[in-house]
Amino acid sequence: xxxxxxxxxxxxxxxxxxxxxxxxxxxxxxxxxxxxxxxxxxxxxxxxxxxxxxxxxxxxxxxxxxxxxxxxxxxxxxxxxxxxxxxxxxxxxxxxxxxxxxxxxxxxxxxxxxxxxxxxxxxxxxxxxxxxxxxxxxxxxxxxxxxxxxxxxxxxxxxxxxxxxxxxxxxxxxxxxxxxxxxxxxxxxxxxxxxxxxxxxxxxxxxxxxxxxxxxxxxxxxxxxxxxxxxxxxxxxxxxxxxxxxxxxxxxxxxxxxxxxxxxxxxxxxxxxxxxxxxx
Amino acid sequence: xxxxxxxxxxxxxxxxxxxxxxxxxxxxxxxxxxxxxxxxxxxxxxxxxxxxxxxxxxxxxxxxxxxxxxxxxxxxxxxxxxxxxxxxxxxxxxxxxxxxxxxxxxxxxxxxxxxxxxxxxxxxxxxxxxxxxxxxxxxxxxxxxxxxxxxxxxxxxxxxxxxxxxxxxxxxxxxxxxxxxxxxxxxxxxxxxxxxxxxxxxxxxxxxxxxxxxxxxxxxxxxxxxxxxxxxxxxxxxxxxxxxxxxxxxxxxxxxxxxxxxxxxxxxxxxxxxxxxxxxxxxxxxxxxxxxxxxxxxxxxxxxxxxxxxxxxxxxxxxxxxxxxxxxxxxxxxxxxxxxxxxx
Numbered sequence: 020x021x022x023x024x025x026x027x028x029x030x031x032x033x034x035x036x037x038x039x040x041x042x043x044x045x046x047x048x049x050x051x052x053x054x055x056x057x058x059x060x061x062x063x064x065x066x067x068x069x070x071x072x073x074x075x076x077x078x079x080x081x082x083x084x085x086x087x088x089x090x091x092x093x094x095x096x097x098x099x100x101x102x103x104x105x106x107x108x109x110x111x112x113x114x115x116x117x118x119x120x121x122x123x124x125x126x127x128x129x130x131x132x133x134x135x136x137x138x139x140x141x142x143x144x145x146x147x148x149x150x151x152x153x154x155x156x157x158x159x160x161x162x163x164x165x166x167x168x169x170x171x172x173x174x175x176x177x178x179x180x181x182x183x184x185x186x187x188x189x190x191x192x193x194x195x196x197x198x199x200x201x202x203x204x205x206x207x208x209x210x211x212x213x214x215x216x217x218x219x220x221x222x223x224x225x226x227x228x229x230x231x232x233x234x235x236x237x238x239x240x241x242x243x244x245x246x247x248x249x250x251x252x253x254x255x256x257x258x259x260x261x262x263x264x265x266x267x268x269x270x271x272x273x274x275x276x277x278x279x280x281x282x283x284x285x286x287x288x289x290x291x292x293x294x295x296x297x298x299x
Numbered sequence: 300x301x302x303x304x305x306x307x308x309x310x311x312x313x314x315x316x317x318x319x320x321x322x323x324x325x326x327x328x329x330x331x332x333x334x335x336x337x338x339x340x341x342x343x344x345x346x347x348x349x350x351x352x353x354x355x356x357x358x359x360x361x362x363x364x365x366x367x368x369x370x371x372x373x374x375x376x377x378x379x380x381x382x383x384x385x386x387x388x389x390x391x392x393x394x395x396x397x398x399x400x401x402x403x404x405x406x407x408x409x410x411x412x413x414x415x416x417x418x419x420x421x422x423x424x425x426x427x428x429x430x431x432x433x434x435x436x437x438x439x440x441x442x443x444x445x446x447x448x449x450x451x452x453x454x455x456x457x458x459x460x461x462x463x464x465x466x467x468x469x470x471x472x473x474x475x476x477x478x479x480x481x482x483x484x485x486x487x488x489x490x491x492x493x494x495x496x497x498x499x500x501x502x503x504x505x506x507x508x509x510x511x512x513x514x515x516x517x518x519x520x521x522x523x524x525x526x527x528x529x530x531x532x533x534x535x536x537x538x539x540x541x542x543x544x545x546x547x548x549x550x551x552x553x554x555x556x557x558x559x560x561x562x563x564x565x566x567x568x569x570x571x572x573x574x575x576x577x578x579x580x581x582x583x584x585x586x587x588x589x590x591x592x593x594x595x596x597x598x599x600x601x602x603x604x605x606x607x608x609x610x611x612x613x614x615x616x617x618x619x620x621x622x623x624x625x626x627x628x629x630x631x632x633x634x635x636x637x638x639x640x641x642x643x
Binding site for chain 2: 074130134135137138139140141142143144161163164242243246247248249250254255257258260261262263264265
C-alpha cells in the first residue's frame with residue numbers, strides 16, 4: 020500500500036525540520052564563518068593557510084590513520100562476534116544476553132570509559148600485571164598515552180556498532196543459498212567467501228562507515244588517551260573554538276575534515292560496490 | 300459570564316505567579332566535579348536560603364561558558380558566569396560580560412584591591428572568588444624525598460612518569476610562560492621554554508584534570524604539575540599524594556564571577572555576585588577547595604591556612620598574577636608552536 024503525498028509530507032516534515040535546524044543551518048553558518056575573518060570580511064585566507072601548511076595535512080593523516088586502524092580492528096572483531104552470534108548461538112536467551120553485554124557500555128559516558136582504560140592499561144593495570152605475572156614481559160608496556168592507546172579504546176567504544184549492523188544483515192540472510200553452496204560441494208571457507216561474506220557486504224559497508232566517521236570525529240578519547248602527544252583534527256578544531264576563540268579557522272578545519280571524510284567515504288563505497296558487482 | 304470572569308482571573312493569577320517565579324530564578328554557570336559541588340554548598344544553596352532566589356547551576360568549563368554566551372548574544376540563557384582568569388579577559392573582549400557597578404556590590408569593600416578585575420579604563424567586569432596555586436604534586440609512596448623545584452620534573456628517575464598540562468588547560472599559559480621566563484625567555488620569545496619541554500619525558504600532557512587521578516591510581520605517573528588545591532583535595536580522599544609549591548614559585552590563577560551582558564535578571568544577578576564575594580562564601584570556598592580567599596582579612600582554620608596558594612605564613616599580596624592580556628595576546632602563537640614542536 021502506497022501512502023499519499025500529504026501523509027508522506029507529514030511523515031517527512033518532522034525529520035526534515037529537525038535535520039534542517041540542527042544540521043543544515045549550523046553547517047551553513049560554519050561554512051560561511053570559514054570564509055570570513057573575525058571582523059566578518061569575506062576571505063579565502065584560512066583555506067589557503069590550511070591547504071599550504073603541511074602540519075594540518077599531517078594531523079589529518081594521523082586522524083585518518085587512527086580511523087582506518089579502528090575500522091580494520093572493529094571489522095575483524097565485530098564480524099567474528101556477529102558471525103558467532105548468528106550461526107553458533109542457538110539459545111535466544113544467550114544471544115540476547117550477549118547483545119545486552121555489547122550494548123550496555125554505550126549507556127556509559129565516553130569519559131568514564133576512557134578513564135577506566137587508563138586504570139586497566141596503566142603500568143599497574145590488570146593487563147600489564149597479567150603479562151608480567153605470565154613472564155611474557157619483563158617491564159610494563161606503555162599501552163596508554165600513545166596512538167595504540169587511542170586505537171584500543173576507540174575500537175572498544177565502536178565495536179557494538181559493527182556487531183549490531185553486521186549481525187542484523189547476517190540474520191536476515193537467505194540461508195538456503197548457503198545450503199545450496201554446501202550441497203554443491205563447497206567447503207565451509209569457500210561457502211563463507213563466495214556466499215556469506217558477499218551477502219553481508221552491505222552490513223560491512225554500513226558498519227565500517229559508521230565506525231570510520233565516529234572515529235574521525237572523536238574528541239574525548241583521543242584527547243585523553245593520546246596523552247597530549249598526538250593531535251587529531253577534532254582536537255585542533257576544539258582548540259581553535261575553545262582555547263583561542265578563533266571560530267573562523269576552527270570552521271575552516273571542520274569543513275576541511277568534513278570534505279576529506281566525505282571524499283574517502285565516497286571512494287570506499289564506490290570501490291566496494293564495484294567489487295561486489297564484479298563478484299556477483 | 301461569571302464563570303468566564305473567574306476563569307480569566309484564575310488564568311491571570313496563574314500567569315502572574317509563573318512570571319513571579321521566573322523572576323526568582325537565575326542561571327549560574329559553575330565548574331564541574333568537586334568545584335561545582337563546593338560552589339553549590341558555599342554559595343548557591345545559602346543564596347536561596349537568604350534571598351529566596353533559586354540559582355540554577357549549569358556546569359561547564361570556562362571556555363565553553365564563554366562560547367555559550369557568545370552564541371546566545373544578545374539574549375543570554377545564562378545570568379551569572381564563573382570563568383577562570385585569562386578566559387575572563389577573552390570573554391570581555393568578545394563582549395559577553397556586563398560592566399559591574401561597584402555601588403551595587405556592597406561586599407566589594409571587604410575584598411583586596413586586585414579582586415575587582417578592571418579594564419584599562421577602570422571599569423569592573425569580574426570579581427575574584429578565589430586564587431588557586433598551580434604547583435607540583437608527587438606520589439608520597441613512590442617518592443620519599445619531597446621535590447622542591449620545577450626542574451625536578453626533568454629528573455631521569457621520573458622519566459615517562461611525569462604529567463604536565465596540555466595547552467587546552469587554563470593554567471597552561473601562565474605555567475609555561477613562568478618556566479620560559481626562568482629559562483631566559485619572554486612572552487615574545489618562547490624558544491627556551493619550548494626547547495626545555497622537548498626534553499621533558501612526560502607520560503602525558505593532560506587535557507582533563509580527571510586524568511590525573513586515574514593516572515596516579517594506575518601507577519602511570521608519580522609526579523607532575525597540577526592545581527595545589529586539587530592535589531590537597533585528592534589527598535583528603537586518601538590518595539598517596541601531596542602538593543608542593545616549587546621554590547621558583549607556583550603560578551597563580553583565579554576563579555571569577557561575571558554578569559552576562561543582556562541578562563533579563565540584572566537585579567538578581569547583582570544580588571548573587573554580591574553574595575558570592577561575601578566573607579562567609581569566600582571562606583567556605585577556601586575550606587572546601589583550598590582556594591585563597593581574596594579578602595583583606597581572611598579568617599581560616601590553621602590547616603586550611605597552611606594549604607593556601609601563597610604557602611605557610613604567607614598572604615594574598617605575595618601572589619604573582621600573570622598579565623592575562625599579555626598571555627592571551629600570545630596564546631594562539633604559543634599553542635601553534637607547542638603543537639608543531641612538542642606534540643609529536
